[in-house]
Amino acid sequence: MMKDVTRRVFGASLLAGTGAMAVRRLRTLGVLHDRRKPISHVAILYAESYAAPLERILTDGLRLFHLNLGGKTVLLKPNLVEHIPDTEVNTNPLLVGAAADVFLELGAREVIVAEGPGHERDTYLVLSETGFESQLRLHQLRFVDLNRDELVRVPLKTRFMGLDSLWLPRTVLKADFIVSMPKVKTHHWAGVTLSLKNMFGIMPGVAYGWPKNVLHWKGIDRSILDINAAVPVHFVIADGIIAMEGNGPLHGSARTLGRIVLSDDPVAADFTCARLMGLNSWRVPHLAQAAEFLGNGATERIQQLGESLPRSVRPFAVLPEFAHLVPEATRTPLELQQRHPR
Amino acid sequence: MTFLPLASQIHFRVLRKGPDHLLHIEPERAAGFNERYPAKVNPVVKRPFGNTQTARELVDIDQHVEFVACGHGAAVGKPGFNSRERNGRMVVCGGHGLLIEQRHNSAKKALRRDSEDAIRVSEECSAKRQMSMPTIGGILAFLQNPGVRSATTRLLIDELVRRSSPEHGAWGFITEQEATEPTVLALLALSRSEHQNLVRLGLGILLRRQLADGQWPAVASLRGGCPWATALAANALLLLSPWNCPLKSALSSLIRSAPSEAFWLYRLKFRMTDTHVRFDPNKYGWGWAPGTISWVIPTAMALIALERSRRMNLVDAKELERRLDLGYAMLLDRMCPGGGWNAGNSVVYNVALAPHIDASAIALSALRRHCRRPEVQQSLAWLLSAHCSSAYSLAWRILATRSYLDVQPDVRTNIEEAREQLMSVIQDLAQLADATTIALALLALRDDINPFAVEPA
Numbered sequence: 001m002m003k004d005v006t007r008r009v010f011g012a013s014l015l016a017g018t019g020a021m022a023v024r025r026l027r028t029l030g031v032l033h034d035r036r037k038p039i040s041h042v043a044i045l046y047a048e049s050y051a052a053p054l055e056r057i058l059t060d061g062l063r064l065f066h067l068n069l070g071g072k073t074v075l076l077k078p079n080l081v082e083h084i085p086d087t088e089v090n091t092n093p094l095l096v097g098a099a100a101d102v103f104l105e106l107g108a109r110e111v112i113v114a115e116g117p118g119h120e121r122d123t124y125l126v127l128s129e130t131g132f133e134s135q136l137r138l139h140q141l142r143f144v145d146l147n148r149d150e151l152v153r154v155p156l157k158t159r160f161m162g163l164d165s166l167w168l169p170r171t172v173l174k175a176d177f178i179v180s181m182p183k184v185k186t187h188h189w190a191g192v193t194l195s196l197k198n199m200f201g202i203m204p205g206v207a208y209g210w211p212k213n214v215l216h217w218k219g220i221d222r223s224i225l226d227i228n229a230a231v232p233v234h235f236v237i238a239d240g241i242i243a244m245e246g247n248g249p250l251h252g253s254a255r256t257l258g259r260i261v262l263s264d265d266p267v268a269a270d271f272t273c274a275r276l277m278g279l280n281s282w283r284v285p286h287l288a289q290a291a292e293f294l295g296n297g298a299t300e301r302i303q304q305l306g307e308s309l310p311r312s313v314r315p316f317a318v319l320p321e322f323a324h325l326v327p328e329a330t331r332t333p334l335e336l337q338q339r340h341p342r
Numbered sequence: 343m344t345f346l347p348l349a350s351q352i353h354f355r356v357l358r359k360g361p362d363h364l365l366h367i368e369p370e371r372a373a374g375f376n377e378r379y380p381a382k383v384n385p386v387v388k389r390p391f392g393n394t395q396t397a398r399e400l401v402d403i404d405q406h407v408e409f410v411a412c413g414h415g416a417a418v419g420k421p422g423f424n425s426r427e428r429n430g431r432m433v434v435c436g437g438h439g440l441l442i443e444q445r446h447n448s449a450k451k452a453l454r455r456d457s458e459d460a461i462r463v464s465e466e467c468s469a470k471r472q473m474s475m476p477t478i479g480g481i482l483a484f485l486q487n488p489g490v491r492s493a494t495t496r497l498l499i500d501e502l503v504r505r506s507s508p509e510h511g512a513w514g515f516i517t518e519q520e521a522t523e524p525t526v527l528a529l530l531a532l533s534r535s536e537h538q539n540l541v542r543l544g545l546g547i548l549l550r551r552q553l554a555d556g557q558w559p560a561v562a563s564l565r566g567g568c569p570w571a572t573a574l575a576a577n578a579l580l581l582l583s584p585w586n587c588p589l590k591s592a593l594s595s596l597i598r599s600a601p602s603e604a605f606w607l608y609r610l611k612f613r614m615t616d617t618h619v620r621f622d623p624n625k626y627g628w629g630w631a632p633g634t635i636s637w638v639i640p641t642a643m644a645l646i647a648l649e650r651s652r653r654m655n656l657v658d659a660k661e662l663e664r665r666l667d668l669g670y671a672m673l674l675d676r677m678c679p680g681g682g683w684n685a686g687n688s689v690v691y692n693v694a695l696a697p698h699i700d701a702s703a704i705a706l707s708a709l710r711r712h713c714r715r716p717e718v719q720q721s722l723a724w725l726l727s728a729h730c731s732s733a734y735s736l737a738w739r740i741l742a743t744r745s746y747l748d749v750q751p752d753v754r755t756n757i758e759e760a761r762e763q764l765m766s767v768i769q770d771l772a773q774l775a776d777a778t779t780i781a782l783a784l785l786a787l788r789d790d791i792n793p794f795a796v797e798p799a
Contacts, residue, residue, distance in 0.1 A: 084696065119685050121639065122700050124773055125732035133772070148515035148776060151561055167564065170517075188618070188691055206521060206560045209568075209630025210637070210685055217602070217634050251693040319691070 020288035032293045040265030040296040042272045043306035054098035064305045070107040075175035079183045080115040083129035088242045091183045093135040116146030118211035144171045147205035158229040160222035167207040180233045184240035186248035191284040194270040195236040221286040236269035245316035267295025268302045278315030279325040498784045511543030513777045520562040522571035526578040527781035530793045556595030569628040573643035590656040601629040601636045620689040625671040637686040638701045642708040645669045649796045681720035699735035703742035710745045711799040733773040736764045737782035
């Protein structure tokens, strides 16, 4: 059994490592545009529960970033999959409502909530059952069903999936400031689902099926890279107040983290979330590859605002296929290299 | 008399409660609303709530008040209508000069009196091509009076016509971008209305959008065809233009269209390595797009189209039977353990998935010929008991269960209840954002047409 796990860990690490190396090579050859900032900023905010004063917590947190939102249209993209009673599957609607109010207070012209649920075709039912509908009404927010929005063909500069273009919703393309609001969860196909994976939800069901089946077949990790290269995420508010471990993203167990993660870089946000989850981000293929051109993963290039990372973390439970994400496993040479500033 | 348009559901926030219990509305929202309805709203927002205990209890600072504009009347309600039944939002309702408290106290009498007005108002509105929000009384009347159902149908027809593209005859989902699904459903919903010109135009556009391989794209601007859109379009042609040559090529393309599991290498993959999803890859149907695996909704819709065309002998009978058998087997294989269907799988990582109403309804429509099978009976029982607050799913449920009237005695009552609920939920304008929902609601409220009904065996 131990041998099996070690072999799997080695295989998976090698896969993530070689993928990242290939991406790095493409970047150095100039095929991939390097979008990494010199320094990314991440703030970890403490929020005991959803009953906490979320608006105040977010206001304090967002002020650290000195965002210029004057007159901008802000698009909030929560992770809204489907309703499973007594299971924290979706980004909590209270957090989304609070974020909308704060962005308006910070000068945004309009805040739109937009999502294209992956499994359920009945978007209204998902909104209503998950409590989003009442939050939308309460905060007078416009919701756009991205599964059925107007499609615009966008040529791809990256070709991880082998496609030359993507059909994207006009509402997303028109937004001035895109905020990915993932739920911090493990994922039975991708390892983790955080701000980069959350952008899968912008892909319109009318073009890609339910649950975005065309893209799943092209490869989840590859799709995530292409989508995020085509649609830059400007900001992240990750819901880690109650996260999910084990058999995520739908049938895992609740895990109270009591944290909200804010960042101006989705890769930095995901690396930080993975660290909070006690998982090795460099072994998640799409994170390792995204850190080569989309954003910063190395701690040296992430400036921590607010609360610092905890010294020790009890790793999230993962499915056996993802045992290699738990740090006790062997480190790959690439990871060792990543530990030093480049 | 001022008619409030469909988009007349507005949210106010109570900013402060004055000494005289005035309802103070956020200035910019009040301004926007007053501009549109000056005569109606000013008296409402400035009207004192009075010193009743009810008002004090219900109107708190920062409480959001949902103002439901009702019919042709001004909203002059005292906040007495049960707020907690509406997720904690207070509903200030009015109309016809009746105070809500009066309605509440002598509910039935007042509501009946209102219902007659509601019918008249609805008819007047539709004559002016405007939508009105029926009054509470109107809603009750819908439940009791078939005439009001026709009034609702009329309003939905008008709304659907209004949403057709500027050149007419094509529809988009939530925007004007032409798409096959809303166009097909709208054409079916309008097929027996007086808008025959529009239907003819729409049918022409639909036929022009057919691709060389016989398929339809999901959205007109997409390059490739998709089995779901093709199956929907084939169903529309079966009803609207059954002897048309494009129908034959559509059916042939459905028979030719095979998902990934049709190829042995993928079957091997699912048997050897990709084993976390429990299903039999030998049983397959249709996917959302070429090159992907089978999913419940496109499979069920393709089965409905092929089954409904069976008698017309438009395609090779042997191939037709083969695909029908495979498709039925796939649906039965993917059924959730307790009945009903999820999007595509029933058990993933040893966890049983919960059924979805729309997927279950479309699958049951397809499986009508197998209605005596225990799996179908179990799924029907699940569907009949499923709670639903959404017009889209309710409409699919009604359309599906209408095929089972002769199978289970309680289906008729269930359909009537579902229709009442449907007429109630479509008062919420957010439910009608998508043209497909309007079309489906129309089809579900009509008795004379069910384009997805498969003949019993």
